[in-house]
Amino acid sequence: MIQVINRALNILEIIAHDHNKEWGLSEIANELELNHGTCANILKTLVQRGYVEQMGLKKGYKLGYMAYQLTASNEYNVQLINATKALIDGLANKINETVILSHIKNGKRIIVYEALCNQEIQIRTTPESTAYRATTGRMILAHYSPKELKDFISIAGLPTPEDWPEIRNEAELIQSLNDTRKKNIEITWNSNHVVGLATPIFKKNKILASLGVYLPDIRFSKTERNFIIKEMLQTTEQINNKINSNLF
Numbered sequence: 001m002i003q004v005i006n007r008a009l010n011i012l013e014i015i016a017h018d019h020n021k022e023w024g025l026s027e028i029a030n031e032l033e034l035n036h037g038t039c040a041n042i043l044k045t046l047v048q049r050g051y052v053e054q055m056g057l058k059k060g061y062k063l064g065y066m067a068y069q070l071t072a073s074n075e076y077n078v079q080l081i082n083a084t085k086a087l088i089d090g091l092a093n094k095i096n097e098t099v100i101l102s103h104i105k106n107g108k109r110i111i112v113y114e115a116l117c118n119q120e121i122q123i124r125t126t127p128e129s130t131a132y133r134a135t136t137g138r139m140i141l142a143h144y145s146p147k148e149l150k151d152f153i154s155i156a157g158l159p160t161p162e163d164w165p166e167i168r169n170e171a172e173l174i175q176s177l178n179d180t181r182k183k184n185i186e187i188t189w190n191s192n193h194v195v196g197l198a199t200p201i202f203k204k205n206k207i208l209a210s211l212g213v214y215l216p217d218i219r220f221s222k223t224e225r226n227f228i229i230k231e232m233l234q235t236t237e238q239i240n241n242k243i244n245s246n247l248f
Contacts, residue, residue, distance in 0.1 A: 008042050013050060015063055033150055050206065064112065077103075080209065081113045084201075084239050088211070089115050091235040095228050098123050101137040101180025101201070103209040107156040111138035111139040111185065112209060132159035132167075135173055135188045135196030136210035141198055142180035143207035149177070185229060193217045197228065206224040209237050 010032050015023050023109035029039035043061060047074075050066035050238050077094060086100055092099040092115035101113040109131045116122060131137030159167045167173045188196045195217050202210040213232055220228075 004042065007032070007038070008046060010243060011039070011042055012063070013044065015061055016067070019063050021063060022055050024060050028061070043225055044200070053204075059218070064166060077112050080243075085113060087235050088113060089237050090121070090191060091115070091211075092117055092211075094231050097213050097215040097219070097228065100125055100136065100212045102134065102210055103141070103211055104131050104137060104140050104152075107131065107152065109134040109140075117217070119215075121216055123216060125212075125214055130159075130163050131156065132163040134212075135186055135198040135214075136212040138164075138177065138180060138188075139186050139200055139210040140196035140207055142177040143202075144177075149174070164204065184233060189217060195220045197232060201236065201243065202240055208243065211239065212229075 012168070012230060013032055014028055014116050025036060025040055025043065026045045028034075028043070029036045032039070032136065041055075043052060047054050047061075047064070050064045052061050052067070053064040080101070088099050088101060096119060098117050099115045100111050102111050104110070107130075109129045111125065113126050116124075125134075127216055129137065129140055140153065144152060153170065153173075158173060162172075165175060181220055184199065184200045190196070193216055195215055197213040199211045200207055201211060213228060215228075
């Protein structure tokens with residue numbers, strides 16, 4: 001038995017025993033009869049990898065996003081929806097366009113939450129899409145680390161011409177994603193005259209999801225564009241502030 005792995009798993013099991021509770025360092029260490037320094041070092045690694053979250057400086061620990069991903073649990077999505085729903089609904093009402101919250105799972109862009117507009121012509125996005133085709137998927141991939149992106153490509157492959165016609169090889173993919181990473185917002189147009197906008201949602205400087213707005217290009221004049229971008233960036237900032245506070 002490898003001792004450090006065994007200890008890390010014991011820590012995860014302790015925290016998972018009551019995942020709504022904030023577990024203190026001393027509480028975890030004493031429960032497992034671990035040296036406090038050793039326990040702190042293991043927790044630091046688990047936090048860095050996303051399996052545990054520290055709720056604030058000198059505060060307790062809870063299970064992180066990656067722990068829920070291992071079991072394909074929807075509970076983390078519920079937390080995310082609860083934290084963002086009011087802000088997303090507010091944005092949809094202000095701009096009167098469809099707004100979605102997406103993440104990537106198993107190589108696909110998955111819609112976590114969708115707020116519809118009341119326009120006569122509405123853009124409805126599919127619940128699941130290739131990450132390369134979706135504007136929100138591209139925004140999330142743009143904020144992957146080089147290793148995360150390499151792992152993603154090894155699973156999903158490169159974009160097909162149908163998913164991303166402008167990308168012909170891995171070098172072009174990386175360059176395009178690097179360009180997107182430098183922006184606060186990504187805007188795309190497709191052959192069906194649909195405009196997609198996407199902004200990044202972060203948890204402790206790690207990409208968590210993407211906020212998206214979709215509308216027909218006939219409703220994307222310069223005035224409408226400036227208004228939608230302003231409101232979208234403001235909502236994204238509010239979501240990021242809330243997610244990175246102790247309220248999430």
